[in-house]
Structures are given as C-alpha cells and as structure tokens.
Amino acid sequence: MTSNKLSKRIRALLDYEDNITTMIASARFGGNGECDCSKDRVKMNVSENRLVYDVLREKMQKCTRSETWEDDMFMYSERGGVPELKEAIAKYLRATTRAVMPIDPKQMVVLNGADAGLEAFGHIICDAGEAVLLPAPFYSGIHRNLKTRFDVNVVPIPLSSEPKSGESKPFELTVERAVKAYKTAIQEGIVVKGLFLVNPNNPLGDVYSRQLVLDLLKFANRYDLHVVLDEVYMNCIFEEGIDHYSIFQFKEDEIPDLQKVHFIWTFSKDLAMGGMRISANYTWNEDVFRSLYAIAHFHPVPTGWQRIMTKLLSDTDWCTDVFLPTSVKRLKEAFDHFTTGLTKLGVPFHGGPAGLYLWADFSKFLSARTAEAEIAFHHKVIKAGVEFSPSLLYGGSERGWFRVVFARKLDILELALERIQRALQS
Ligand SMILES: Cc1ncc(COP(=O)(O)O)c(C=O)c1O
CATH class of the missing domain: 3.90.1150.10 (Aspartate Aminotransferase, domain 1)
Structure with a gap:
C-alpha cells in the first residue's frame, strides 16, 4: 500500500x-x-x-414464528449480552460439558463471535509487540485476530507429523514442546504472556486428554502465563468413546491459577450458525471481566437477535x-x-x-x-x-x-x- x-x-x-x-x-x-x-x-x-x-431451519422457524416483538427488542442491549442469553448459554454449557465447576452467567461477556473474543483476550493480556504461545499448525484466524489491530505476536509451538522419541502419535502436543518454544522465545527477547489452546483442535481435529490439559495449565502457571481455552468445537466430536475435558470439568482446586484461565465458546461451530455472530467469553478474573465488558462496546449483538437465540438455546433437550x-x-x-x-x-x-x-x-x-x-x-x-x-x-x-x-x-x-x-x- x-x-x-x-x-x-x-x-x-x-x-x-x-x-x-x-x-x-x-x-x-x-x-x-x-x-x-x-x-x-x-x-x-x-x-x-x-x-x-434442515434441522436448524425447522427449529428457527418455530422460534421466530412465536416471537412477539417487544419494545425492548428494538432498544440497545445491556452491554456484553442480555442476562437471559447468558443464562441460556450457561445452561447449555452445563449440560454439554457435564460441568463440575459452577458456570456463572455473571462472569460471561457476549461478543459478536469467537474471533472478537480471541482478539479481546490478546488485547487484554498483551501489550503491542508481546506474544502468546500457540501450537502449530493453528487456526489462521488467531494470528489475524491477535496481530492485525493490536500487534500481538504468535509464537508457534511446532508440532510434527513425525513423532519424536517419547511421543506416541503424529502432531502430538506435549509440555516438552511448549517449554522448548517458550524458552527459545525468551532467549530471543520475546515477551511471552499467554498460551492459547484450541481444544478440540483446529485444524488437526485432536482432542486433548484430561492429563494434558492439566499439565499445560501447570506449565503455564510455572511461567506465569495466562491460558485462553478456545473450546468452540467441544460438541463436534463425531467418534464414539472420546471424552472432551472442558475447563468446566475440572475442580477449582485442581487448576493452579484460575485467575489466569479464560474460556471461549461460540454459536458458530457446535450449533453450525457462523452467520449469527454470538460468542461467550468467560473468565474468573474480575479485571479481565471488566476489560471484556469494556471491549464489548465495540462488538455488540443485536438485542432482538439475542432474544431469539435465547429461545433456541433454552430448549436444552432439543440441543x-x-x-x-x-x-x-x-x-x-x-x-x-x-x-x-x-x-x-x-x-x-x-x-x-x-x-x-x-x-x-x-x-x-x-x-x-x-x-x-x-x-x-x-x-x-x-x-x-x-x-x-x-x-x-x-x-x-x-x-x-x-x-x-x-x-x-x-x-x-x-x-x-x-x-x-x-x-x-x-
Ligand atoms: C478455533 C476457532 N476459534 C474461533 C473461530 C471463530 O468463530 P466465530 O465464527 O464465532 O468468530 C473459529 C472459526 O473458524 C475457529 O475455528
């Protein structure tokens, strides 16, 4: 240019x-x-x-046909999402993650998509020029979201089609690989502030074991890193007998520092509604919540739309x-x-x-x-x-x-x- x-x-x-x-x-x-x-x-x-x-169309037609357009559906929304929608998302997450930890809608901020959430967390955790670790190959949107407006860098944790000694499968993510990427970055003078994990993974389709999630949380804690868990594909597991360990499935005292752990989910993948632009961004950290809430000003979801989506998601049995x-x-x-x-x-x-x-x-x-x-x-x-x-x-x-x-x-x-x-x- x-x-x-x-x-x-x-x-x-x-x-x-x-x-x-x-x-x-x-x-x-x-x-x-x-x-x-x-x-x-x-x-x-x-x-x-x-x-x-076809399944979505049938349900959406029912949801919209019976909708009464109340005055407040034309008004500005509460920033960060209407309470009913946040409650409906919490209910959906409780049901589908078999949550052990309480999921409190008050710790959630709704934005217009998980891309907005990824950008927001990068912006909150890092200053310009600082970096987060990310297993590679990675969802290309993460780099775009972090880098382009807030100049947050991605330090790849390179995974390989050829397992190294001690690894049992291709593209296996291990703590050893994370430590190596972290130490190399530090030696190069890069300030690393976080670890982003996409579980289930895009583009590999892998689902991390409970032990690996815990080990990575401990690794992050050792180096004082924030962890952003992008779990947007949590209900896109199509092989039987595979368990996904969402962060909500851990007990609070198992997680080394819950204040540095954050979570993203969206309507786009589990519910196949990428065009509807709704994500849930969750944190246990009051300052991070306040930051998300401030950022939500820039990423609103239309009020009427939130109400219709609330109706859809509240039908947990249908989901x-x-x-x-x-x-x-x-x-x-x-x-x-x-x-x-x-x-x-x-x-x-x-x-x-x-x-x-x-x-x-x-x-x-x-x-x-x-x-x-x-x-x-x-x-x-x-x-x-x-x-x-x-x-x-x-x-x-x-x-x-x-x-x-x-x-x-x-x-x-x-x-x-x-x-x-x-x-x-x-
Ligand atoms: C891992 C991951 N996170 C986030 C997103 C963005 O989702 P949204 O459509 O909610 O912005 C995508 C979209 O492909 C994705 O694959």
Missing part, C-alpha cells in the same frame, strides 16, 4: 491482508486480473457445518437430544465417506475424532517441499474446481499439508473427490 495519508495501523492491517491473501487471491484471479472463479467451485475451505441446516446427535452422526458419515475417497486416491491424512475438517498430506504431489510448490498445488486444485487451504496459512512448518473441510453433503464430497483426482492426475 503506497498512500501515506492513512494511519500506520491501517497500513499494517492492509499489508497483512495483502500478504496473507496473495496466494489465495492469485489463485482466484489470473495474472491479468481476470476472475476465474467458476460458480460451482466446491468450497472446502470455510469451517462451516453445512450438514444440518442435546435432537440437534447435536444429528450433527455428529452426519459429521461421522461425511468424515467416513470423504476419508475413504481420499485413501483410494492415495492421500494420507490426520483427522478425527473431532472438528469439521481434516489435515491432508498432499506433499507427495508437490514438485518440491517449498512454499512456491504448495501454492502452485493450491492453484492446480482450484483450477480443477475445488478449494481448500494451504498449511502456509496455518503456521504449519511442513509443506504440502492442507486443511480440508469435509462437513459437506455426500454428493458434494463425491464431486470434490472427482475433482481432486483430476488435479492429482493433471
């Missing part, structure tokens, strides 16, 4: 957008700037569960007995269908038991293990009419891996597999 009439801050944001989207934009637009987007491109890059809209079982059943079907197809094509992957996506290894189809070759492969796939996201966007250190969102109908998955095959053969 060349204009010097705008602020440095906005230039940084625009530069960031330019850099990060160059590879994607150049795939969408030919060298001469001509758009080459085919209307029917299968888009497997956005983390949306597109398998459940736990109708919606979530349907959602995970369909996710499992889609995952099995898509991974069977990928295996036939000779594409290894890391995926399950959770999430809407898997982490697929196309490295053997790259001309070289370089960023350029990864982008070239990305373009090739797009030309074949299917789109998913390169590891370059996710801070992944191994070239050739892509995040592919499989939460699509089976006929769409079939079409995608055909097109991937075409790309691999071209």
Whole structure:
C-alpha cells in the first residue's frame, strides 16, 4: 500500500491482508486480473457445518414464528449480552460439558463471535509487540485476530507429523514442546504472556486428554502465563468413546491459577450458525471481566437477535437430544465417506475424532517441499474446481499439508473427490 495519508495501523492491517491473501487471491484471479472463479467451485475451505441446516431451519422457524416483538427488542442491549442469553448459554454449557465447576452467567461477556473474543483476550493480556504461545499448525484466524489491530505476536509451538522419541502419535502436543518454544522465545527477547489452546483442535481435529490439559495449565502457571481455552468445537466430536475435558470439568482446586484461565465458546461451530455472530467469553478474573465488558462496546449483538437465540438455546433437550446427535452422526458419515475417497486416491491424512475438517498430506504431489510448490498445488486444485487451504496459512512448518473441510453433503464430497483426482492426475 503506497498512500501515506492513512494511519500506520491501517497500513499494517492492509499489508497483512495483502500478504496473507496473495496466494489465495492469485489463485482466484489470473495474472491479468481476470476472475476465474467458476460458480460451482466446491468450497472446502470455510469451517462451516453445512450438514444440518434442515434441522436448524425447522427449529428457527418455530422460534421466530412465536416471537412477539417487544419494545425492548428494538432498544440497545445491556452491554456484553442480555442476562437471559447468558443464562441460556450457561445452561447449555452445563449440560454439554457435564460441568463440575459452577458456570456463572455473571462472569460471561457476549461478543459478536469467537474471533472478537480471541482478539479481546490478546488485547487484554498483551501489550503491542508481546506474544502468546500457540501450537502449530493453528487456526489462521488467531494470528489475524491477535496481530492485525493490536500487534500481538504468535509464537508457534511446532508440532510434527513425525513423532519424536517419547511421543506416541503424529502432531502430538506435549509440555516438552511448549517449554522448548517458550524458552527459545525468551532467549530471543520475546515477551511471552499467554498460551492459547484450541481444544478440540483446529485444524488437526485432536482432542486433548484430561492429563494434558492439566499439565499445560501447570506449565503455564510455572511461567506465569495466562491460558485462553478456545473450546468452540467441544460438541463436534463425531467418534464414539472420546471424552472432551472442558475447563468446566475440572475442580477449582485442581487448576493452579484460575485467575489466569479464560474460556471461549461460540454459536458458530457446535450449533453450525457462523452467520449469527454470538460468542461467550468467560473468565474468573474480575479485571479481565471488566476489560471484556469494556471491549464489548465495540462488538455488540443485536438485542432482538439475542432474544431469539435465547429461545433456541433454552430448549436444552432439543440441543442435546435432537440437534447435536444429528450433527455428529452426519459429521461421522461425511468424515467416513470423504476419508475413504481420499485413501483410494492415495492421500494420507490426520483427522478425527473431532472438528469439521481434516489435515491432508498432499506433499507427495508437490514438485518440491517449498512454499512456491504448495501454492502452485493450491492453484492446480482450484483450477480443477475445488478449494481448500494451504498449511502456509496455518503456521504449519511442513509443506504440502492442507486443511480440508469435509462437513459437506455426500454428493458434494463425491464431486470434490472427482475433482481432486483430476488435479492429482493433471
Ligand atoms: C478455533 C476457532 N476459534 C474461533 C473461530 C471463530 O468463530 P466465530 O465464527 O464465532 O468468530 C473459529 C472459526 O473458524 C475457529 O475455528
């Protein structure tokens, strides 16, 4: 960006957008700037569960049909969310996390999405130039949310497809890896203030064990770090027999410093409503709560909308007995269908038991293990009419891996597999 009439801050944001989207934009637009987007491109890059809209539609129609538009639904909302919505979210979290710890709506701030929550926690914990640890590959939005407006850096904890000695599986997150990343950052003069954990993980689909969550909390406590637990996929676990250990499932006295632990949940993933823009941001720390409350001024959710969503979420039985079982059943079907197809094509992957996506290894189809070759492969796939996201966007250190969102109908998955095959053969 060349204009010097705008602020440095906005230039940084625009530069960031330019850099990060160059590879994607150049795939969408030919060298001469001509758009080459085919209307029917299968888009497997956005983390949306597109398998459940029929169930949602039916419920939403009921919720909206019986709604009386009271005067206060047109008025400004209480900052940080209307109490009824916060109570409904707390009820949902109590039911689905099998919470041991009390969940108090008064410690919750509603913002317009988990991205806003991630940005808010980064802003609250770090000054400009300071950093948080984040296992990599990571959800690309975290870097964007932290870096672009408040200049908070991400220090990756690099995970590897090849387990090191002492590790039992690919991409295993261990305390040893966290300590190493932390110490290296400190030696480089970086001020590290926090650890962000996404559990279940995006993009890997892993669910952390109870022991690992505890060990990471202890690690963070040892180095005086805040921990932000992004648990937005907590009810997107589609394999049976897998337990997710939400922070609410621990006893208070098990957690080394609850004052430094914070939590994020959203309507976007569990409930497949990314367009509705509602997140719950929870903390045990009074100052952090006051900060979230102050930030909520910038991220309001429309009042009438909050009331309708309250109605939907208050029907806990519908959530736990109708919606979530349907959602995970369909996710499992889609995952099995898509991974069977990928295996036939000779594409290894890391995926399950959770999430809407898997982490697929196309490295053997790259001309070289370089960023350029990864982008070239990305373009090739797009030309074949299917789109998913390169590891370059996710801070992944191994070239050739892509995040592919499989939460699509089976006929769409079939079409995608055909097109991937075409790309691999071209
Ligand atoms: C791990 C994670 N956190 C947060 C978000 C953002 O969610 P929201 O739509 O509520 O902003 C996403 C969206 O993909 C995500 O994957």
